[in-house]
Amino acid sequence: MALLQxxxxxxYYALVAFVSxxxxxxxxxxxxxxxxxxxxxVLVPFLLRLFRLK
Amino acid sequence: MRKLIIGAxxxxxxxxxxxxxxxxxxxxxxxxxxxxxxxxKRLGDYFEGVRGTVNDANLxxxxxxxxxATMLVLGGTHPEEPAGRLAAWLLAENAVMExxxxxxxxxxxxxATTVTRVGGAYPPDxxxxxxxxxxxxxxxxxxxxxLDQWPDPEVYIHDPSGQYLAYVxxxxxxxxxxxxxNGTLTERTTYAFMELIxxxxxxxxxxxxxxxLQYPVISTIVAHExxxxxxxxxxxxxxxxxxxxxxxxxxxNLRGLSHREVGDNSDAVSLLFEAPEPFLDATRGRTTRExxxxxxDEFVVKAxxxxxxxxxxxERGWPIAVRVGRHTSAVLQTMEAxxxxxxxxxxxxxxxxxxxxxxxxxxxxxxxxxxxVPPGRVRVE
Numbered sequence: 001m002a003l004l005q006x007x008x009x010x011x012y013y014a015l016v017a018f019v020s021x022x023x024x025x026x027x028x029x030x031x032x033x034x035x036x037x038x039x040x041x042v043l044v045p046f047l048l049r050l051f052r053l054k
Numbered sequence: 055m056r057k058l059i060i061g062a063x064x065x066x067x068x069x070x071x072x073x074x075x076x077x078x079x080x081x082x083x084x085x086x087x088x089x090x091x092x093x094x095k096r097l098g099d100y101f102e103g104v105r106g107t108v109n110d111a112n113l114x115x116x117x118x119x120x121x122x123a124t125m126l127v128l129g130g131t132h133p134e135e136p137a138g139r140l141a142a143w144l145l146a147e148n149a150v151m152e153x154x155x156x157x158x159x160x161x162x163x164x165x166a167t168t169v170t171r172v173g174g175a176y177p178p179d180x181x182x183x184x185x186x187x188x189x190x191x192x193x194x195x196x197x198x199x200x201l202d203q204w205p206d207p208e209v210y211i212h213d214p215s216g217q218y219l220a221y222v223x224x225x226x227x228x229x230x231x232x233x234x235x236n237g238t239l240t241e242r243t244t245y246a247f248m249e250l251i252x253x254x255x256x257x258x259x260x261x262x263x264x265x266x267l268q269y270p271v272i273s274t275i276v277a278h279e280x281x282x283x284x285x286x287x288x289x290x291x292x293x294x295x296x297x298x299x300x301x302x303x304x305x306x307n308l309r310g311l312s313h314r315e316v317g318d319n320s321d322a323v324s325l326l327f328e329a330p331e332p333f334l335d336a337t338r339g340r341t342t343r344e345x346x347x348x349x350x351d352e353f354v355v356k357a358x359x360x361x362x363x364x365x366x367x368x369e370r371g372w373p374i375a376v377r378v379g380r381h382t383s384a385v386l387q388t389m390e391a392x393x394x395x396x397x398x399x400x401x402x403x404x405x406x407x408x409x410x411x412x413x414x415x416x417x418x419x420x421x422x423x424x425x426x427v428p429p430g431r432v433r434v435e
Binding site: 027028 | 057060067071075238
């Protein structure tokens with residue numbers, strides 16, 4: 001159980017990192033300022049989790 | 055240029071919220087050791103599986119040097135029930151044992167003190183005014199921080215009973231007794247406490263809690279059958295001299311709770327004390343620091359008028375001093391009753407305020423100034 005939890009947690013953080021990178025990538029490619037604001041707002045909770053702040 | 059500005063604004067948002075969460079998680083809570091504290095150990099001294107983790111709690115030993123009983127008082131099982139933690143704080147900062155030995159824990163589930171309820175709009179901390187300034191405490195939550203233990207299963211299967219419990223309660227210290235050495239952080243924590251209880255020969259174990267007024271188990275002692283005589287005695291004495299205190303048996307088929315599992319898995323008599331906390335009620339109004347400390351809430355009063363509560367409430371509420379005083383008196387009364395029932399193994403203390411004294415002078419009066427003692431007499435939770 002504990003080992004399984006650790007594996008799932010590692011996968012979870014890998015997913016969070018992947019989504020964060022994708023959001024930044026889309027932010028760079030976007031040409032619509034409303035989309036850019038949206039990407040930044042969505043990115044914040046992902047970063048907070050990735051850096052284990054919340 | 056536009057992207058840079060938007061990105062910078064996002065970074066500001068991330069940095070400010072991140073700093074706030076970081077500081078809240080690491081807020082240092084000083085403990086000024088009572089003259090009666092003879093040793094401070096760590097939970098990891100009793101089980102390697104929690105050493106160095108967030109739940110490697112401080113254990114405050116107050117040894118009279120006179121043979122007698124050993125009592126363990128556990129605060130902070132559910133940190134969002136602050137009267138339990140504060141009552142334990144008053145013991146650690148004021149108690150001097152005259153007979154027997156007292157072990158006090160202020161952060162039973164320290165991980166749970168570092169997070170508040172997701173979506174609950176809880177304040178991250180609260181402040182108690184003292185005679186010399188103020189003290190700020192982490193508010194915490196009922197469950198271990200998901201940053202320390204995650205993910206939760208679909209169903210929590212309690213070990214060793216195999217009973218099915220709510221998924222989130224796998225992070226609830228009071229559903230994880232007696233724990234297991236190779237389990238989750240919460241299970242390893244209760245296992246470590248069981249090791250402490252067994253190795254130190256604890257005679258009486260007390261778990262301090264608070265409850266919402268809509269919950270039927272309130273203003274009461276929940277007792278393992280091995281402690282029924284003691285609990286009945288305490289309940290009668292408190293109800294006769296200070297405040298109403300009920301007594302209930304620990305249900306045999308409700309597993310994972312301290313009052314059941316500590317009694318079943320050790321020689322200790324296991325008791326759990328509940329005080330009223332309107333802050334926890336689902337019908338409460340704004341979830342603020344003021345509400346937490348005054349226990350005043352017009353919506354909970356309305357619920358009482360509708361007959362939905364199991365404890366009385368009026369506009370005076372349930373101030374923190376009343377709730378803490380209930381716990382300190384109940385602990386002291388348990389010492390007296392134990393000594394009367396077991397004169398060959400007495401336990402007696404001085405310096406701890408009872409119910410009326412806590413109400414009269416306030417909780418803060420009994421919290422000591424860290425600057426007034428040598429640094430070696432201060433610990434941090």
